[in-house]
Amino acid sequence: MKRLTIGILAHVDSGKTTLSEALLYTAGELRKLGRVDHGDAFLDTDALERERGITIFSKQACLHLENTEITLLDTPGHVDFSAEMERTLWVLDYAILVISGTDGVQRHTETLWKLLHHSHIPVFLFINKMDLARHSREELMNELQNKLHKNCIDFSEQNADFFESLATCDETLMNEVLETDSARPETIASAIRQRHVFPCLFGSALKFEGVKEFLKLLDDDTLPLPACPEFGAKVYKISEDEQGRRMTHLKITGGVLHVRDILEDTAPDGTHWEEKVNQIRIYSGTKFQPADKAFPGMTCAVTGLSRTYAGEGLGTEQNASQPILEPIQQYSVILPPEISVHTALMAFRRLEQEDPQLHVNFSDQLQEIHILLMGEIQLAVLQHILKERFSISAEFQAAGVVYKETIRNTVEGAGHYEPLRHYAEVRLLLKPLPPGSGLQFFSICREDTLDRNWQRLILTHLAEKQHSGVLTGSPITDMKITLTDGRAHKKHTEGGDFRQATYRAVRQGLMQAESVLLEPYYQFTLRVPAECIGRAVTDLQNMGADFSAPETHGEFSVLKGHAPASGMMTYHTNVMEYTRGRGNLSCIPDGYAPCVNPEEVIERIGYQPEADLDNSPDSVFCSHGAGTLVKWNEVEHYMHTESYLKSRAESRAEPIRPPVRQAYTGSLAQDEELMKLFERTYGTIQHDKRDKSHILHTEKQPKSRPAPVPKGAEYLLVDGYNIIFTWENLKKIAAESLDAARAELIQKLCSYQGMRGCKLIIVFDAYKVRNNPGSIENINENISIVYTKEAETADTYIERVTHELTHDHYVRVATSDGMEQFIILGNGAYRISAEELRQEVLKAEKQIQSYLKKS
Ligand SMILES: Nc1nc2c(ncn2[C@@H]2O[C@H](COP(=O)(O)OP(=O)(O)OP(=O)(O)O)[C@@H](O)[C@H]2O)c(=O)[nH]1
Ligand SMILES: [Mg+2]
DSSP states (O other), X not given: OEEEEEEEEOSTTSSHHHXXXXXXXXXXXXXXXXXXXXTOOSSXXXXXXXXXXXXXXXXXXXXXXXXXXXXXXXXXXXGGGHHHHHHHHTTOSEEEEEEETTTBXXXXXXXXXXXXXXXXXXXXXXXXXXXTOSSOHHHHHHHHHHHXXXXXXXXXXXXXXXXXXXXXXXXXXXXXXXXXXXXXXXHHHHHHHTTSOEEEEEOBTTTTBSHHHHHHHHHHSOXXXXXXXXXXXXXXXXXXXXXXXXXXXXXXXXXXXXXXXEEEEEOTTSOEEEEEOOEEEEEETTEEEEESEEOTTOEEEEESOXXXXXXXXXXXXOOOOXXXXXXXXXXXXXXXXXXXXXXXXHXXXXXXXXXXXXXXXXXXXXXXXXXXXXXXXHHHHHHHHHHHHHOXXXXXXXXXXXXXXEESSOEEEEEEEOSTTOOEEEEEEXXXXXXXXXXXXXXXXXXTTSOHHHHHHHHHHHHHSOOBOTTTSOBBOSEEEEEXXXXXXXXXXXXXXXXXXXXXXXXXXXXXXOEEEEEEEEEEEEEEEGGGHHHHHHHHHHHTOEEOOOEEETTXXXXXXXXXXXXXXXXXXXXXXXXXXXXXXXXXXXXXXXXXXXXXXXXXXXXXGGGOGGGOXXXXXXXXXXXXXXXXXXXXXXXXXXXXXXXXXXXXXXXXXXXXXXXXXXXXXXXXHHHHHHHHHHOOSTTOGGGHHHHHHHHHHHHHSOOOOOOSOOEEEEEHHHHHTTSHHHHHHHHHOHHHHHHHHHHHHHHHHHHHOOEEEEEEOOTXXXXXXXXXXXXXXXXXXXXXXXXXXXXXXXXXXXXXXXXXXXXXXXXXXXXXXXXXXXXXXXXXOHHHHHHHHHHHHHXXXXXXXXX
């Protein structure tokens, strides 16, 4: 019996809850059928949900099929509750994406698709409301293939055409279809699991059409997940039961969880906790079955834990990474006089454990609570919850959008913390990343100068806090922060010293950088009566919006584009006014981009970076036995370690340029392949005004990047599997035996190394192998074969190593993988494509042949 957790996702009102109901009823789990529209659906159980007819909280139900035990998670579709939806993604084995046959692929559907891609979740598509659909199946299939993925395949009829289209999706399927004109269910299931095929079925959840077939598809074409023997679980939700007992909803990923097991973890404030599991409940709708144990693949609710939070990893599981969809509107809480700020703060802190995206912030100065929200509906729901659960009638006042900051140039930050009997020193390199990258942390510090455990601690300190920028004190983003050096003292370094040094180093770096203020943007569609178009265009221009020429739809004009959220948020009311209620504005969050009026915002916020004592850029040094504060701009003179940038600049004084042929000296825009990749990942650049700033910095970056100094030996790093799957002859061998292909590649590269005389490192991914510590096989002093350890891909390994090697060596990396090329360039190494490597290897083989002939 397979145990799987499957989530249902879609744009609001597509019929997720109705489909869940139909699946449960068809599988025999429900005796009585409820309906969203009658306020008695099995999964829309909350009073607010029934009242509004929408799903607000994710909920679970159990389905027992012939071969599969499914925990179904129904999620909210409204953008205001996307944080709730995004949290469930973390625990899904598969997703069902519901498409409304009447509307087709909507903007939010595309966002969901990107999130599923990002989380590597295999997807089944149910095209619902076909009883009302205006489009034919062919039209809808075309739309899915164009807007989502070309491998969306109609699974309604399994005929010759079907197998032919399957064959184009995956190599194993292709071989099987070529040989047998058909494909085995296992092969299809495996292609679905790998996200090579996305099965689509049509139907109507309300009319029970296509529902039975869909259930069968889920039962037959899914695969169980491998589980680790040790206990691991992911907390995706915190809620309260009817008696107000706190419940931790988790998905077991390894081992077995028993009632009365003791669980432990470290809380965000750094304290350790151990608590006993009181009850394990398997929920289905509002009802639950108590259980003694829970197994991998199962999702259950546990009572007895008071300190867990959504996004926490227990046992062998790591915490979840930062969510992608974020609230952008800030509110201050206005409390009635009888409620003290501290009572309210306790309530908000509890709600924050349930929804960490609330980002509850207490301003000591103003004695005010600030929170972040997605929109008006979430606000109304929060108000209701405060009243019901905490008897607090609060009002909320919009306090503007959430700004962020990034930097435009690479800088080095230095931090030192040495009051009497304390010691820690940290050096960080802060480098800008493309928009939407978030913060990334690495270490290239040598372990003989700073022990690995201290390094790990510094990386934890980098990740544990929302670091504030120096323009407005807003959170920083889109930067790569690398630990380059640090020092500890054998006797005096204590827990907490590195936290001080790290925070100070970040701020000291930011003080030197050219900072950029970012603001949230919306993608909007504005529909107004044709006579109002002049007014609309003027307003949008004033807001700093970027839009295409108006389209005419009958007596209406439609404008589409991007605009700063700050202006758009309140623009709805203006539209209603000047169109006399006939206009319509719809907005979807669209990430962050440089602020249109930074000076104005910076002045309004009036942030004084050096007066922000909680985020000081200064350092503490020991002078005559006492700790003395040293201003950030003088810290460098006192530091005990060498500056990374300075030592690189000095070694650059003796320029030995690498051969021009391989050097990457052009701009990003000149490299067509890279440009395409960049655009695929981060969106089109040229046509988009807002993004100009990042063209500037990405174009500048490779140019101003210091050339590597090839003092030491030349290195060639090869991404093994990447080459195997790009070189035709190896690919053929790999189809028979991967071991044989690997051996062949190693043999070829060894002869090549003999001719070329470089140092050679061949890297193979072995990161999916559980508990694998990784290994390095040294064939001789010049050739190493690396198998990456668990959770480390070949490209992370290559990135780490190139970073270290480029100090002293001329490094080339052979790969055809897009993302990796981008990272490698950033590190100052040179890339060669799989084809270039093949040519070089062929040339070396020819040379060897001619030597052999001569001798
Ligand atoms: N005609 C028709 N109506 C449907 C079908 N499926 C759902 N509906 C209707 O569509 C509306 C929304 O259905 P829900 O199941 O609440 O949609 P949802 O995706 O769960 O919505 P949220 O959870 O709020 O995002 C309801 O009025 C349903 O009765 C269908 O197959 N055909
Ligand atoms: Mg719903």
